[in-house]
Amino acid sequence: MIVLENISKTFPSKNGVIKAVEEVTLHVRKGEIHGVIGYSGAGKSTLIRCVNLLERPTKGKVYINGQEITSLPNNELREVRKKIGMIFQGFNLLKTATVYDNVAIPLKLLGFSKEEVKKRVEKYLSIVGLEDKHHAYPSQLSGGQKQRVAIARALAQEPEILLSDEATSALDPETTDSILDLLLKINQELGITILLITHEMNVIQKICDYVYVMERGRIVEHGTTIELFTNPTHHTTKKFLSTIVQRKLSPSLISQLNVNGVVSRLTFVGESTGKPLLAEVSQKFNVKPNILAANIIELKNGIVGNIVVHLIGESEDIQAAIQYLRSQGVGTEELEG
Numbered sequence: 543m544i545v546l547e548n549i550s551k552t553f554p555s556k557n558g559v560i561k562a563v564e565e566v567t568l569h570v571r572k573g574e575i576h577g578v579i580g581y582s583g584a585g586k587s588t589l590i591r592c593v594n595l596l597e598r599p600t601k602g603k604v605y606i607n608g609q610e611i612t613s614l615p616n617n618e619l620r621e622v623r624k625k626i627g628m629i630f631q632g633f634n635l636l637k638t639a640t641v642y643d644n645v646a647i648p649l650k651l652l653g654f655s656k657e658e659v660k661k662r663v664e665k666y667l668s669i670v671g672l673e674d675k676h677h678a679y680p681s682q683l684s685g686g687q688k689q690r691v692a693i694a695r696a697l698a699q700e701p702e703i704l705l706s707d708e709a710t711s712a713l714d715p716e717t718t719d720s721i722l723d724l725l726l727k728i729n730q731e732l733g734i735t736i737l738l739i740t741h742e743m744n745v746i747q748k749i750c751d752y753v754y755v756m757e758r759g760r761i762v763e764h765g766t767t768i769e770l771f772t773n774p775t776h777h778t779t780k781k782f783l784s785t786i787v788q789r790k791l792s793p794s795l796i797s798q799l800n801v802n803g804v805v806s807r808l809t810f811v812g813e814s815t816g817k818p819l820l821a822e823v824s825q826k827f828n829v830k831p832n833i834l835a836a837n838i839i840e841l842k843n844g845i846v847g848n849i850v851v852h853l854i855g856e857s858e859d860i861q862a863a864i865q866y867l868r869s870q871g872v873g874t875e876e877l878e879g
């Protein structure tokens with residue numbers, strides 16, 4: 543549905559050239575929600591703005607529904623852009639227009655009849671839960687309600703794709719959750735494909751099927767959300783995960799525990815969640831597992847269980863136990879201080 547092929551974007555600056563995006567390739571399948579996560583300055587905004595060519599890539603090609611759009615003339619590009627809605631961190635509402643007009647004005651500019659405008663505004667304000675706010679002005683709304691207006695405005699053009707540029711970054715955790723629920727509903731009920739950028743791992747956790755981790759303009763790791771939560775390889779991915787899952791213990795505690803064993807983080811997903819594997823380990827091998835911490839993370843497409851465990855025993859027995867756990871589909875990682 544969305545294909546970015548070797549996209550690079552540079553900006554000229556006094557001190558030379560800024561490479562905001564470098565050689566990024568990604569493929570968002572129809573009906574899925576994909577997320578790009580990265581720290582400030584990683585190039586996320588520039589990348590997402592390349593999808594609808596708000597930013598022209600310096601190099602590379604953009605395909606929407608198989609059509610290469612980077613070389614289209616302006617009139618044809620306008621048609622393609624109608625299929626792509628966008629929402630922003632700062633909502634971008636017209637302050638002097640009512641909620642109704644904020645959704646209606648872009649439709650009027652596109653030439654829709656008065657009846658069609660009314661029908662769509664009512665439909666989409668109702669979908670976002672603002673049917674009783676038609677006459678309110680943005681200044682009378684909460685941040686979450688403003689983002690709902692912006693979502694209704696994007697949906698009213700009946701796009702196939704929604705681009706979300708840090709849509710929840712300005713919102714408190716509870717409001718963030720309600721907007722994420724709304725994005726899921728839009729994806730599931732209207733079949734809209736979503737590409738979002740964020741610096742918050744909980745956004746990825748709750749609604750994404752697939753994740754790209756971005757750093758200094760490049761994608762440094764990518765995979766399904768379950769893959770990244772169970773088997774992260776890049777240190778930046780691990781850093782983002784540590785905002786949700788405990789990944790480190792204090793060096794003094796680790797060295798204390800390492801005297802008679804190994805401290806390991808075990809990740810259970812899919813079938814491995816249903817087996818009493820720690821009990822088996824203590825029976826089959828001469829290893830005693832002592833659970834230090836445990837949690838369950840609910841992802842969009844499954845549940846991941848995490849246990850930080852102190853495996854007590856002889857080194858060879860512990861390694862054999864770890865091999866056995868791996869063979870049963872458990873992710874294992876020795877924790878360092």
Ligand SMILES: Nc1ncnc2c1ncn2[C@@H]1O[C@H](COP(=O)(O)OP(=O)(O)OP(=O)(O)O)[C@@H](O)[C@H]1O
Nearest residue numbers: 553560561562580581582583584585586587588589
């Ligand atoms: N129009 C521009 N002109 C010059 N440099 C730019 C421009 N837009 C972005 N940059 C630079 O490109 C790099 C990537 O910026 P970008 O905004 O895409 O990152 P980001 O990951 O979205 O970060 P943030 O969340 O802070 O916006 C930064 O070094 C930024 O200063």
